[in-house]
Amino acid sequence: MDTQVIIVGAGPVGLTLAIDLGKRGIACVLVEQKAEPQFLPKMERCNARTMEIFRRLDLADCIRAAGMPEDVPMDIQIIRSMTEPPILRLPYPSVAEARALTHESHDGSLPLEPYQLISQYTLEPLLLEVAEQLPAVTVMRGTTFLEFTEQDDGVLVAVNAADGVRRTLKAAYLVGCDGGASHVRKQLGIRLEGEGDIARLRQGLFYCEQLYERLPMGNGPSRGRHYLVAGGPPTFMIMQDSTRHWTVHSAVESDDEMRRMFERIIGDALPYEMLYCAEWRQNLLLAERYGKGRVFLAGDAVHLVIPTGGLGMNTGVGDATDLAWKLAATLQGWGGPGLLASYEVERRQIGERVVGASRYASLGYRAWLAEVRPEIGDDTPAGSTARAHLAVVANVEQRKSNEMIGAELGYRYVDSPIIDNVPGGPQHDLRAYLPTTWPGARLPHMWLTDGSAIQDRLRPERYTLIDVTGGHDAGPLLAAFEALGAPLDVLVLADSALRTVYERDLILVRPDMHVAWRGDRLPQAVDDLAAKVTGHRDINRASGSISSG
Structure with missing residues (x-):
């Protein structure tokens, strides 16, 4: 080998x-x-x-x-160009601001990172x-x-x-x-x-030294992350990590058209270089x-x-x-x-x-894009009405693309052969995250009384039994894991805030921070629990649960 x-x-x-x-x-x-x-x-x-x-x-x-x-804004803006007032600005916190929010959060609703x-x-x-x-x-x-x-x-x-x-x-x-x-x-x-070759766009990578530093240009949009263009072929521009590189995705047919699109977006004669351009397909x-x-x-x-x-x-x-x-x-x-x-x-x-x-996210983008009227760029009462109408629609529809915290944090494994499959469970919500320790879910981030994060206390190569009351004997489960040669830590943290968010006295967490089992006491069949979560036994997934309650 x-x-x-x-x-x-x-x-x-x-x-x-x-x-x-x-x-x-x-x-x-x-x-x-x-x-x-x-x-x-x-x-x-x-x-x-x-x-x-x-x-x-x-x-x-x-x-x-x-x-x-970390201090760069993450705002999403719908624009005509970078020199015209934005039609809509959706503010989102910078990394520094998001970290500050997490530092003050004690209900498990925000990620550690x-x-x-x-x-x-x-x-x-x-x-x-x-x-x-x-x-x-x-x-x-x-x-x-x-x-x-x-x-x-x-x-x-x-x-x-x-x-x-x-x-x-x-x-x-x-x-x-x-x-x-x-x-x-x-x-x-x-x-x-599924659906292949849904649409074709070109993607260009541009280097523009001055653009980020010049923002805002006149009454144009402020600094942000995404700029989605209203009018013309579907087009959006994304600032890259250097703040000097920008990618543009547009339904144009050639490299020359892509250059002209970038010039139209920036709206000013700033020097730039197109480093790359190629077609890609949506699937x-x-x-x-x-x-x-x-x-x-x-x-x-x-x-x-x-x-x-x-x-x-x-x-x-x-x-x-x-x-x-x-x-x-x-x-x-x-x-x-x-x-x-x-x-x-x-x-x-x-x-x-x-x-x-x-x-779902793509349909949200397409929904407001379909509301772009021909007079959207006109300096007339009709143009002003068109922009106001688009802002109202996009304020709902564009959020479907940018607010996906439920999809990021809230997914859980259902009917897995190595999880205690309790019937029911929280609804899967793409847009909202509800912290839960329902088996299969990611363990919610919580700060401990000493200021450390509970995720940092869980070793990535081991299972961890978390006892949030301190009143349980983990010996039988430790013995069951030891008999299988499987690694298990016991973390005792008598903490009422943890008990409130985690909902049970005992939480068994896998090496990947997903909950394998929870209960207010260990089940009598601890050998079955240990065997199931380590892949040695597939307890009937239909009847499922071996929880104590």
Whole structure:
């Protein structure tokens, strides 16, 4: 066996998976076709859940240092140009302001880490450097994946290495993080289902040294993150992390038209350079499976969504963190067969919800865009009426794209074979987040009495039983975990604020911070509980619960 896990694709998802595995001591080889990361515009925002995941990997601070400064406003504005008064301004807190709000929040309703704007061409080199410094991770740059052959005890993977020589590697598992055109997925014969090629736009990357510093220009919009253009072909402009680079997405037909569109948006003769321009397609697609046998898929290889709402890469990072701890537990010998089997059960339902959320966000954008009247730019009473009408509609519809905290934090795993499946549960709400410890949900962030965050007290390689009253004997559960060789910590925190938000005395949390079980006392069948949550036994999912109450 050459390594334990082979990962194909060194985008943010593959790199996150490699780093997570590497920090757990799992040997992995990361195969990447490019010799160096490319300076190409793709994602530009890590959402709150992703930043919490990066915090557990000790990456949050360096990502923030490399990303957009914390005091930059995150406002969304609908405009005609950067020299005309905005039609609508939707204010959103900067990272610094969001952190201040979290610091004052004690009801579990806000994430421990707010979002961070960081362009993919900044994030990828950072993650790559971290991965290459981990002793357990080997990165093969300039190496092309060719094919794989699954065997009883592993997977043979043929690659064309950087020196042009065909090599065969062997690992226990293979993970395809190789994007929407995934060769791994295609060899598995797994189809993408849904709506493909919905629309085509061009994306341009521009360097304009002066634009951000000049804002606002006259009566034009203030500094912000997104500028959506009312009138003409569907167009929007996004500020990148340097505040000097800007991406423009527009339904134009050529590079020259894209240059003219940028000039029209900025509305002033500022010097600029177009660094890149290419066509891309909008898709809402979900893979029918997330893998077969010893081969798994993650990220864009299994879900392709419209960037509106910013859920694509972030969902891929969620895939990576879910798969990483399950692979590690299986390879370390304490994880039962149900762990890896649960990956598709848990993550595909999230992929399905994310496709729906992306559709919802995109329809919101299209709804107000359809209300743009021909006289929208006229300096007339009719033009003023058209702009006022659009502002009213967009104030409702555009928020569907930008306010997705429920989709980011509120998702939970339903009918998972490794979770105590209590019937019912909170409704899935894309727009609003209700903190809950219902089994399957992410553990809500809470500050402890000493000022530390409870998430920071949970070790990422272990389960944790949280006792918020201090009056329970965890011995039987510790013994049940020990019998399976599975790691379990007990965290006693007698805290009435925790009890109020967490709703039960005892909360059993998985290594990925999702709740596996909760109750006011341990169940009599603690062996069944330990076996279920570690993948050694699939208790009847229909009748489901083994809770004590």
